[in-house]
Amino acid sequence: TPRIIAEDLGVLDDDVLQLLGDSGFPGMRVMQFAFIDTGDGIHWPHNYLPNTVAYTGTHDNNTLLGYLWDLNDGARQFAFEYINYPCEDDAWQQGGPKSPVCHAFIRHLWMSAAKLTIVPMQDLLGYGADTRMNRPGEAGGNWCFRIPQEALDSADSHWLFEMNRIYKRLKPQKQ
Numbered sequence: 001t002p003r004i005i006a007e008d009l010g011v012l013d014d015d016v017l018q019l020l021g022d023s024g025f026p027g028m029r030v031m032q033f034a035f036i037d038t039g040d041g042i043h044w045p046h047n048y049l050p051n052t053v054a055y056t057g058t059h060d061n062n063t064l065l066g067y068l069w070d071l072n073d074g075a076r077q078f079a080f081e082y083i084n085y086p087c088e089d090d091a092w093q094q095g096g097p098k099s100p101v102c103h104a105f106i107r108h109l110w111m112s113a114a115k116l117t118i119v120p121m122q123d124l125l126g127y128g129a130d131t132r133m134n135r136p137g138e139a140g141g142n143w144c145f146r147i148p149q150e151a152l153d154s155a156d157s158h159w160l161f162e163m164n165r166i167y168k169r170l171k172p173q174k175q
Contacts, residue, residue, distance in 0.1 A: 005053050009033075012042075024051070026116070031109055032057045032067050035079040045112040054114035056105060056123045059133040063122040064102050065095050066129025083108040097156045099126030110167040117169070121147055124155050 008016055008027040020027055029052050033043035040047065048054055056064045068076055080087040085104045092101040102123055109117050122131045122145070134142045164170045 026051045026053050028052070028058075029054045029114060030057060030061065031055065031105065032061050032064070035071060035075050035082070045108055045114075048112040048114040050113050050115050052114045053116045053118060054109055054112055055118050055120075056109055057120060059120070060136050062129050062132050063120070063127050064105055065099065065123075065126055066132060068092065068101065069129065079105075095126040095128055097125050097154045098159070102126045103156075103159065107163055110163045110169060121152070121155075124160065125151060 004023075004025050006016075006020055006023070006025040006027050008020065009030065019025075029043050029045075029048050031043065031045060031054065034041065034045070037043060042048075045054065057067060061067065062070060068079070071079065076092075077087065079085075080092065080101075083104050085092065085101060094100060095102070106119055106123065109119065120133070122133070125147075131145050133145055
């Protein structure tokens with residue numbers, strides 16, 4: 001298995017597609033990009049191919065919770081419908097390591113066909129926009145976020161293990 005991930009997040013012209021096909025390198029899919037796309041594009045989890053690496057967002061994106069706050073009401077409502085998240089009230093705004101809305105989006109990513117899924121720690125911890133890693137095009141205030149040990153310890157490791165077990169994302173144990 002190649003240990004290279006092709007960052008194919010820009011324009012996907014024939015040369016890029018040819019390179020991916022010839023090399024076998026997996027491309028990147030970013031779940032957050034799906035909900036700003038009105039079409040049925042490559043970033044929709046139901047369109048992920050097995051040879052892709054899927055992310056909730058990258059270091060250049062807002063956190064998942066911050067992203068949901070930034071979406072307009074219609075796009076947010078559709079995102080909730082897409083992942084089958086009940087959104088009758090403002091409960092989706094709850095952050096933290098057991099954030100129901102973050103868990104719902106991450107679970108949906110885990111359900112995809114993508115061979116590998118990567119979720120930033122801020123999303124696993126249900127953090128908001130104040131913990132965003134990078135804002136492309138802004139000179140200051142980037143790459144300052146640090147995660148203390150107690151925050152890492154607060155991650156819902158039981159839930160994460162169960163998601164990996166259920167969706168067959170655990171490395172098989174040698175007999």
